[in-house]
Amino acid sequence: MRLQILGSGSRGNAALLWADETVILIDAGLPIRTLTDRVEKAGIGFKGIDHVVVTHGHLDHSRSSGIMAKRHGATLHCAQRIQEHRSVSRAPEKRDLPINGSTTLEPRRGSEPVTLTTVKIPHDCDPTVAFRIEHGGRTLSFLSDMGEPREDAGRALAGAGLLVLESNYDDELLRGGPYPDALKARVRGAGGHLSNDQMAVMLTRLAGPDLHTVVLAHLSEKNNRPEIALRTARATLEQLGRKDVEVLVAEQDRPLSPILV
Structure with missing residues (x-):
């Protein structure tokens, strides 16, 4: 498997995963023109995406998911609760994503299926899940938008070769930053995001x-x-x-180079 982060940040998140001949879009929160351009530059042509998987319903993760699934003839996998959201509903084929369970992403071409396991994590969009993705003896763990470190998530996601892990804010910068107090409290709270220090706690577990x-x-x-x-x-x-x-930082405005899992 190989992964390419197409963009990551508060203005939109998306990544491509190749598992032999199967192509999976993990989140689709970038604006559709930006996402389409970055997918094409990654070498994915017409009908090239097989599956779209969505971690949760916030627009910076789901914004373009339905239309991308429709354009590529892909199956969209998301929680049943968000399937009527406008960002998701355009997908002609939708499947319920099990919460704290596993599903098989079938290939459209002749390669082995991909096993995707979801792990529910705390965030103020219920449900929000992290992914453990396994194929060909390789494992990717993908964890973003988590309000606080959790031991159970650490146990479920441990053992990956490649780890994508949220590191949203620095405590000191947030305290002195421009956000209003209510938003600062939301970011720091159990329904918000991982700080750098909280990221370190999860990294120790993972x-x-x-x-x-x-x-x-x-x-x-x-x-x-x-x-x-x-x-x-x-x-x-x-x-x-x-x-x-090796430690890399995903960027908002520039894709990373593909990484082997």
Whole structure:
């Protein structure tokens, strides 16, 4: 498998996953023109996406999911609760995403199926899930929009070779930043996002022996800095004796290069 983050941040999130001949779009929160352009530049042509999977209903993750599924003839997998949302409803084929369960993403071409397991995580859009995706003996864990660290999520998502992990805000920058107090409380709360320090807690739980790459995702443009998040993650891995693990930061306006899982 290989993963390419197409964009990550408060203005929209999306990633492409190749599993042999099967192509999966993980979240589709970028505006449709931006997302279409980045998908095409990634080498995905007409009807090239097989499945669209959505972590939750907030628009920065679901905005273009229905129309992308329709254009590509893809199956859209999301929680039953959000299937009538305008952003999702255009998809001609929708399937319920099990919560704290597994489903099989069947290939349209002759490759092995992909196993997708969801793990419910705290966020103020219920339900929000993280993904554990397995194919060909490789595992990707994809965790974003989580209000607080959870041991059960750590257990369920541990063991991946590639980990995408939210590192949304720095506590000091958020406290002194431009957000109104109510929004600051929402970001810090159990229904909000992971801080850099909370990311470090989850990274400690998720850094198994097979881990080779961590991608820090959903960084706030106003309340975080890439160098702070990177420093926190690298210090955590050093404490774990895992200086060998590569750490990258996903960007809002520029896709990352594809990463092998």
